Amino acid sequence: MAKVLLFGRLADQAGWRERPVEAASITEVRAALADEDPALGEALDGPGVQVAVDKAIVRGEAVLTAASEVAFLPPMSGG
Amino acid sequence: MAKVLLFGRLADQAGWRERPVEAASITEVRAALADEDPALGEALDGPGVQVAVDKAIVRGEAVLTAASEVAFLPPMSGG
Amino acid sequence: MTTFPSITLTAQAFEPGALLTTFCAGRDETGAVASFVGLARAEHGQARLLELEAYPGFTDAAIAEFAEAARTRFGLHDYRIVHRIGRIAPGETIVFVATAAPHRRAAFEACDFLMDWLKSRAPFWKKEHGPDGDRWIEPTAQDRTDAQRWDQERN
Amino acid sequence: MTTFPSITLTAQAFEPGALLTTFCAGRDETGAVASFVGLARAEHGQARLLELEAYPGFTDAAIAEFAEAARTRFGLHDYRIVHRIGRIAPGETIVFVATAAPHRRAAFEACDFLMDWLKSRAPFWKKEHGPDGDRWIEPTAQDRTDAQRWDQERN
Secondary structure (H helix, E strand, O other), X not given: OEEEEEXXXXXXXXXXXXXXXXXXXXXXXXXXXXXXXXHHHHHHOOOOOEEEEOOEEEOOOOEOOOOOEEEEEOOOOOO | OEEEEEOHHHXXXXXXXXXEEOOOEHHHHHHHHHHHOHHHHHHHOOXXXXXXXXXXXXXXXXXXXXXOEEEEEOOOOOO | OOOOOOEEEXXXXXXXXXXXXXXXXXXXXXXEEEEEEEEOOOOOOOOOEEEEEEOOOOHHHHHHHHHHHHHHHHOOOEEEEEEEOEEEOOOOEEEEEEEEEOOHHHHHHXXXXXXXXXXXXXXXXXXXXXXXXXXXXXXXXXXXXXXXXXXXXXX | XXXXXXXXXXXXXXXXXHHHHXXXXXXXXXXXXXXXXXXXXXXXXXXXXXXXXXXXXXXHHHHHHHHXXXXXXXXOOEEEEEEEOEEEOOOOEEEEEEXXXXXXXXXXXXHHHHHHHHHHOOOEEEEEEEOOEEEEEOOOHHHHHHHHOOOOOOO
């Protein structure tokens, strides 16, 4: 179980910004979300989308615990 | 007769900042002031000292009326 | 040194002058304070409402890391960054950045540097609510060019 | 446009934040306000009191002429310049300059440009009252270099 956060256009597309997902790795998070919403799954794999675990950018895989926070960050616009 | 103004180090040197001087041209102002205070006369002719008549820089000579304001401006320091 | 936070993200409208006064107060050795206020434009009646999303704890940490690097790079005494998040109406302040340094060249350059980065690379997501609907926007080509000026050392 | 004077010379201490707030208020199309505050430094206990002399009617006219040229050169919406004259204690504000433009590059450059000129070429006479007596001072080599940056067109 991990807390998943979506930002920017990803949140608009999904229709939610935060929810728990049953998953022990980033790959499992992606699979669970794609299974339920294939268009969102594709968007999460799209160009420029970064993943942060517990507020630090992660490139590649990461092991998640129940307390992990996984955020999908579309390209940042600046302020 | 003209109103003569001194600024910056010229005023400190002369011991005054403003006084009337009996003169019908800049040359006459310089002569009258140098006559009375030769060191001041030399300072007014020194490098970088500019003359303004009625708040406009004048290079060379100018005819003065009773209402004229003649200012001697040492090199400006910026603010 | 500072008795105020260096970085604030806020959903409330704020008043840049009050921040500047606080930032300038009680300085004996700071000769120069440069500051910048970014305002939401009305775009001549296109009346876009701006919406900025941040990731609390991530966005402010990224700004802090960058700002501390700027402090070192430019020899700043201090800086202050306040950034609006949420919905911002035309004329309202989006961002305030102030930098304090012994001399003005460092203060100006650091303020410019921070703004270029904040406008192009800081982790915000920006949406414009316009007459034709909403759209998420990305940095402009000018923003990228401005930020890239600093990637090579200047003299 | 402006409901405040553009240029003020004042013998009274002033508060830069209040000026910034007034300058930023009611702007719908100005995206960028850059500003600069110059403060008198204590110079680590050398405690120089600064004294600035202006020629009223001449100094403000020269500043206005230069500032209007800057407005044209940088496409400014507006500017505000307040300069102290008389005796200035350490920590007090000497100068406030603010520039308003559609975008930040023009606002920053214009503010920088105005400050370089004000610090090196504006018609003021400056005296420092230090522990070893008074002395009239002239622009520093750095001030001249800063001002000369603008004599050739930049891109």
